[in-house]
Amino acid sequence: MGGGSKAAGMEKREGSRSFSPGVVLIACMTTLPILVLTLGAYHSWSLDWLRGVTVVSLKGSEDESFISSPAPEDKLLGGLLAPGFDEESCLSRYQSALYRKASPHLPSRYLQARLRKYEAQHKKCGPGTDPYKKAIEQFKSNHSTGPMECNYIVWTPYNGLGNRMLTIASAFLYALLNNRILLIHVPKDLDDLFCEPFPETSWVLPSDFPIIDQLSSFHIRTPQSYANMLRNKVINKNSNGSLPAYVYLHLNHDYSELDKLFFCEDDQLFLKKFPWLVLKSDNYFIPALFLVPEYEEELRRLFPSRETVFHHLGRYLFHPTNTVWGMITRYYEAYLGKAEEKMGIQIRIFQFAPISSENLLDQILNCSRIENLLPEISLKGSSSSTTKAVRSKSVLVASLYSGYSEKIRDKYFEHAAAAGEIISVFQPSHEETQHTEKQTHNQKAWAEVYLLSFSDVLITSSWSTFGYMAQGLGGLKPYILALPENRNAPNPPCRRAMSMEPCFHSPPTYDCKAGKQVDKGALGPHVRHCEDVSRGLKLFD
Numbered sequence: 001m002g003g004g005s006k007a008a009g010m011e012k013r014e015g016s017r018s019f020s021p022g023v024v025l026i027a028c029m030t031t032l033p034i035l036v037l038t039l040g041a042y043h044s045w046s047l048d049w050l051r052g053v054t055v056v057s058l059k060g061s062e063d064e065s066f067i068s069s070p071a072p073e074d075k076l077l078g079g080l081l082a083p084g085f086d087e088e089s090c091l092s093r094y095q096s097a098l099y100r101k102a103s104p105h106l107p108s109r110y111l112q113a114r115l116r117k118y119e120a121q122h123k124k125c126g127p128g129t130d131p132y133k134k135a136i137e138q139f140k141s142n143h144s145t146g147p148m149e150c151n152y153i154v155w156t157p158y159n160g161l162g163n164r165m166l167t168i169a170s171a172f173l174y175a176l177l178n179n180r181i182l183l184i185h186v187p188k189d190l191d192d193l194f195c196e197p198f199p200e201t202s203w204v205l206p207s208d209f210p211i212i213d214q215l216s217s218f219h220i221r222t223p224q225s226y227a228n229m230l231r232n233k234v235i236n237k238n239s240n241g242s243l244p245a246y247v248y249l250h251l252n253h254d255y256s257e258l259d260k261l262f263f264c265e266d267d268q269l270f271l272k273k274f275p276w277l278v279l280k281s282d283n284y285f286i287p288a289l290f291l292v293p294e295y296e297e298e299l300r301r302l303f304p305s306r307e308t309v310f311h312h313l314g315r316y317l318f319h320p321t322n323t324v325w326g327m328i329t330r331y332y333e334a335y336l337g338k339a340e341e342k343m344g345i346q347i348r349i350f351q352f353a354p355i356s357s358e359n360l361l362d363q364i365l366n367c368s369r370i371e372n373l374l375p376e377i378s379l380k381g382s383s384s385s386t387t388k389a390v391r392s393k394s395v396l397v398a399s400l401y402s403g404y405s406e407k408i409r410d411k412y413f414e415h416a417a418a419a420g421e422i423i424s425v426f427q428p429s430h431e432e433t434q435h436t437e438k439q440t441h442n443q444k445a446w447a448e449v450y451l452l453s454f455s456d457v458l459i460t461s462s463w464s465t466f467g468y469m470a471q472g473l474g475g476l477k478p479y480i481l482a483l484p485e486n487r488n489a490p491n492p493p494c495r496r497a498m499s500m501e502p503c504f505h506s507p508p509t510y511d512c513k514a515g516k517q518v519d520k521g522a523l524g525p526h527v528r529h530c531e532d533v534s535r536g537l538k539l540f541d
């Protein structure tokens with residue numbers, strides 16, 4: 001996440017250098033071979049393959065007259081992003097606006113103001129500053145007496161890349177609500193994925209952080225967890241005694257009822273006393289923050305439209321590093337850029353809901369047909385040569401296996417689409433199994449999420465955090481493939497999501513005020529059960 005360079009945290013401010021990626025786009029389109037169905041001859045494309053073949057330089061356009069910089073308001077995504085970053089160190093930050101359609105959802109003025117305030121605070125409290133050094137001294141003393149000038153939440157990675165990004169966003173919103181500084185632990189497998197999101201500082205947890213070697217082994221039985229310290233009376237909400245230096249918040253899907261007290265207002269007030277919180281989670285826990293009375297008003301001001309929370313936070317926080325951005329733009333220009341319509345299909349099979357690839361392919365095609373996402377095929381033979389206006393449609397398939405894209409491609413290769421459309425089917429990579437521990441795997445996965453987020457229409461798999469990323473970044477309400485039942489696709493095969501928000505898969509069910517279990521999905525007008533995970537919680541407008 002260090003932008004590939006050790007100094008990425010200290011990006012220098014300069015005026016906006018103007019070179020136009022748009023120029024590169026146009027140039028590439030004219031020089032690259034026309035890529036349509038003939039590419040079906042290749043059995044697999046991987047980004048590695050592409051890396052060797054298509055080298056797109058994003059620098060060095062000499063022709064000044066050809067340059068038209070994007071409008072500043074687009075570049076900053078409606079005031080979401082701060083101006084003044086060094087553009088070269090993270091090209092995606094200001095260039096993504098050129099690839100993705102402008103979002104119809106603008107960040108509220110209040111959110112913009114809070115982000116700028118957060119950035120100033122992070123710069124003041126970030127690694128290397130005096131307040132940070134003081135807080136580290138406090139940490140080392142193994143006790144705390146209350147909040148300090150600067151207080152922190154340390155995010156630690158757990159589970160797949162999608163889960164990690166969802167929890168970074170959740171941790172950031174939590175930091176925003178509590179005036180804490182978010183620091184993220186970046187092991188090797190997460191290096192060179194994300195640029196620094198905050199200007200002139202760093203969000204990377206320094207490598208000399210006192211317990212950095214222990215972070216990856218924290219789990220539900222770690223003595224420093226909130227639940228275990230309550231249970232063992234190391235801490236007491238009602239006493240004024242000395243407190244330990246930090247609390248470990250265990251918010252993984254396997255968390256206990258005591259861990260879930262995190263979502264109670266009293267516990268939130270108590271946790272404010274700790275300068276340091278350490279968080280591990282694989283869940284998008286933001287919906288439950290909307291149910292904490294203390295945060296209600298602030299969240300309403302930050303996000304007048306509830307279902308844009310991840311849409312805004314995701315585009316604010318996650319900027320592919322130049323390495324990943326290179327993969328994204330090369331692939332886009334080679335395969336997707338020319339299509340008039342872009343469709344994304346994100347396929348994920350979970351062990352708890354198996355289905356054969358034939359059935360799943362049928363389910364996808366049935367969904368596409370019923371929802372009019374892909375054209376009918378004409379069995380009368382080729383009709384495309386006679387129609388006048390031929391529309392081109394690209395279908396990007398993201399899956400660990402290559403079979404799906406090949407079969408969809410074959411279908412449109414063998415039979416012309418009835419309306420004479422040209423359908424091109426691509427799959428950037430297929431890794432067969434998920435390797436979250438590998439950096440290159442994560443880079444490819446991140447590139448794919450980003451490419452999917454350029455789609456006009458998206459089909460996603462139930463339960464997939466990967467799909468949540470793409471829909472959130474793209475501002476799309478996907479068609480969600482129903483979870484297989486007894487190895488079969490249910491009827492209907494898919495349904496349209498009512499909100500583009502990710503789902504909180506394992507929410508708490510405890511009503512802190514009433515002191516009993518409740519159905520939180522029935523609690524508020526803006527939090528309901530998810531389309532794909534019935535016990536899950538999701539934000540709606």
Ligand SMILES: *[C@@H]1O[C@H](CO)[C@@H](O)[C@H](O)[C@H]1NC(C)=O
Pocket residue numbers: 238239240
């Ligand atoms: C803790 O301190 C607060 C204020 O400092 C005081 O109001 C409260 O009574 C104290 N509680 C206990 C249990 O000592």
Ligand SMILES: *[C@@H]1O[C@H](CO)[C@@H](O)[C@H](O)[C@H]1NC(C)=O
Pocket residue numbers: 142234243244
């Ligand atoms: C830190 O303090 C806690 C109690 O607050 C204690 O259980 C623990 O042993 C202490 N650790 C060290 C390294 O002193």
Ligand SMILES: *[C@@H]1O[C@H](CO)[C@@H](O)[C@H](O)[C@H]1NC(C)=O
Pocket residue numbers: 359360362363366488489490493
């Ligand atoms: C797809 O649709 C066809 C025709 O309606 C139906 O016979 C078939 O069972 C469906 N398959 C799946 C997997 O949904």
